Amino acid sequence: MINPVITHQTIAAVDDWEQLRQAHHLIRQARISEAMQGYRYLHERRLERYFAHGTEPWVLIDEPQYPSMTWACIYLCEFYIMQRGRWLEWADLAGDVLQHADFGSLPLQARSRLVSTKGWADVHLTGSDIQRNAELQVRMLAELESQERLVFEQMLHHRLLGYLYQQLRQPDKAFFHLDCASALVDAKTEPFYSLRVKEIRATTLYYFKDFDSNYNTQAIDIYLKILEIAEALDEPLEMSRQAYNLGWAYAEQPNFEKASLYFRRGLHTARKSNFDYERALNLYGEGFLCLSERYFDESIELLQEASAVFDELEAPLMTAMCLQLEAAVLQRSGKIDVAVDCALRALASQRMVDNPIQLYHTLRRIVKLCTKRKDWATCGRYFPEYFCLKIRLKK
Numbered sequence: 001m002i003n004p005v006i007t008h009q010t011i012a013a014v015d016d017w018e019q020l021r022q023a024h025h026l027i028r029q030a031r032i033s034e035a036m037q038g039y040r041y042l043h044e045r046r047l048e049r050y051f052a053h054g055t056e057p058w059v060l061i062d063e064p065q066y067p068s069m070t071w072a073c074i075y076l077c078e079f080y081i082m083q084r085g086r087w088l089e090w091a092d093l094a095g096d097v098l099q100h101a102d103f104g105s106l107p108l109q110a111r112s113r114l115v116s117t118k119g120w121a122d123v124h125l126t127g128s129d130i131q132r133n134a135e136l137q138v139r140m141l142a143e144l145e146s147q148e149r150l151v152f153e154q155m156l157h158h159r160l161l162g163y164l165y166q167q168l169r170q171p172d173k174a175f176f177h178l179d180c181a182s183a184l185v186d187a188k189t190e191p192f193y194s195l196r197v198k199e200i201r202a203t204t205l206y207y208f209k210d211f212d213s214n215y216n217t218q219a220i221d222i223y224l225k226i227l228e229i230a231e232a233l234d235e236p237l238e239m240s241r242q243a244y245n246l247g248w249a250y251a252e253q254p255n256f257e258k259a260s261l262y263f264r265r266g267l268h269t270a271r272k273s274n275f276d277y278e279r280a281l282n283l284y285g286e287g288f289l290c291l292s293e294r295y296f297d298e299s300i301e302l303l304q305e306a307s308a309v310f311d312e313l314e315a316p317l318m319t320a321m322c323l324q325l326e327a328a329v330l331q332r333s334g335k336i337d338v339a340v341d342c343a344l345r346a347l348a349s350q351r352m353v354d355n356p357i358q359l360y361h362t363l364r365r366i367v368k369l370c371t372k373r374k375d376w377a378t379c380g381r382y383f384p385e386y387f388c389l390k391i392r393l394k395k
Contacts, residue, residue, distance in 0.1 A: 016042055017067040024075040030191035032082060032235045039079040069097045070110055077117040078192065082237055085277035085313030087124040094118065108143065112153040115140045119160045123167075124315065130354050134164040155184035159197055166204045167355065169393060171211060174204050195229065195238070198222055199245070206249055220249045240269040240278040247285045251292075260289050280309035284322055291329050299329045317358060320349035324362045331369060340369045340378070347382075360389045 023038035064071045073094040080090045097103065098118060103111070119133050141157040144150050162178035165171075178201045187194035202222035205215040223245045230238035243266030251259035267282035269275075283306035290299035307322035323346035330339035343366045350362050363386035370379035 020072065020075050021064070024078065027078040027082070028190060028192050030195060030229075030233060030235070032192070032233075032237055036079070036082065036237065039076075069093070070106065070114070073097055073117065074110065074113045077113070077120075080117075081120065081196065083277065084124060085280075085310065085315045085318075087121040088314050090117070091121045091125060094121075108147060109150055109153060112140055112144055112150065113156070116153070116156040116160055119164070123163070124317070125353070130164055130167050130356075134161060134168065137161050137164065151184050152190070155181050155190075155193065155197075158184065159193070159200060162197075162204060163200050166200075166207050167357070169357075171204075171208045174208075178204060195226055198226055199241075202226075202245065202249075206245075206252070209252060216249055216252050220246065223249060236269050236273040237275055237278065240266045240273070240275055240282070242266075243269065244278065244281045244285055247282070247289075251285070251289065254292075256289055256292060260286065263289065276309055277313060277315070280306040280313075280318065283309075284318070284325070287322070287329075288325060291325065291332065294332070296329050296333045300326055303329070316349045316352035317355055320346045320353075320362060321358060322346075323349060324358070324365055327365050327369065331365075331372070336369060336373045340366070340373065340375070343369055356389060356393060360386070360393055363389060 019038055020042055023035045023042065026032075026038065027035035064074075073090065076090060076093070080087055094114065094117075098114065106114075115136060119137055122133050123130075137157045137160055141154060141161070144154050144157065147153075158177045158181035162174050162181060165174035165177060178197065181197045182201070185194050185197050199222075202219040205219040205222070209216040209219070223242050227239060227242040227246065230242060243262045247259045247263035247266065250256075250262060263282045263285040267279060267286065270279035270282060283302045287299045287302035287306060290296070290302060303322045303326045307319055307326070310316075310318040310322060323342055327339045327343035327346060330336075330342055343362065346362050347366060350359050363382050366382050367379055367386050370376070370382070
């Protein structure tokens with residue numbers, strides 16, 4: 001066991017530590033707004049100022065009742081799940097723990113929680129390798145299977161693997177892990193994670209809508225159920241998230257009127273409650289609809305506002321997606337040269353993350369634009385990668 005070293009810092013941290021544990025308890029019960037107030041208070045107080053860095057002996061502590069970096073990083077997981085644009089903060093905070101020479105001596109429960117949380121951080125941050133991430137989660141899951149009591153931790157890995165295999169375009173594996181996660185989570189005892197598993201299932205159905213014509217309808221049904229629960233709980237952050245999800249699902253039908261209704265609803269809720277990431281998401285969705293309905297100036301305005309927010313939040317994937325869509329608007333407007341520059345900026349941002357689907361869309365945009373302006377040199381530079389990715393994704 002790694003024992004705590006009691007100092008004036010740990011004693012001073014006790015009150016804040018109990019508030020952090022309380023916020024963690026509240027969010028696990030899906031009392032999101034109440035929990036987020038506590039998290040934000042602690043975030044402003046810079047809770048980590050109490051925690052040692054480097055080789056201090058109490059960076060890693062076995063027991064959650066003592067203030068430590070180990071359990072702070074675990075308790076903050078749900079905060080960053082709901083604040084998706086801020087995973088870099090978690091990665092910075094967790095660096096000393098994850099790289100500590102004694103990390104392997106932590107109990108399996110703590111190591112598992114940290115590995116699954118790091119998996120989500122890696123999804124949103126630069127240099128993420130999805131296949132490697134999945135392999136790491138599978139190894140940790142195998143280690144957990146001998147510990148029947150750690151079913152919650154098993155659920156966390158299954159949930160993440162469902163998402164990772166979705167991104168790797170392996171539907172059988174994605175749905176297998178989501179089925180496992182659903183079987184391991186109880187809506188009564190873990191309402192927050194019950195919603196998160198449902199959300200990823202719906203997103204996966206939407207993602208694989210080309211495989212089955214009923215998948216998108218099933219996704220809408222699940223999103224509506226989550227939204228209904230969020231409204232009953234009066235949770236604006238959850239409502240904004242699901243409004244965004246529904247906007248895309250209805251756009252796919254295509255039912256642009258309903259899609260716009262949900263994007264605008266999500267945007268209104270996010271602005272009212274100061275949720276920057278959700279505000280930018282819904283701006284991006286509405287920007288797509290404006291492009292589809294040929295409102296080019298409005299589309300560019302919305303996309304540029306969204307891109308600026310994502311850039312400030314250091315969310316390179318979403319920044320790239322905004323820029324790629326803006327390039328499409330410029331192309332439709334006949335502004336080919338400006339569109340090429342915009343698409344190349346999207347590619348530079350896209351290179352920061354491992355997302356083959358979005359990389360494919362960005363490369364395709366560049367190839368199409370360069371073909372249109374007969375820029376064969378630039379087209380030739382990117383066409384081989386685009387073509388190889390196209391073949392890979394069709395497998």
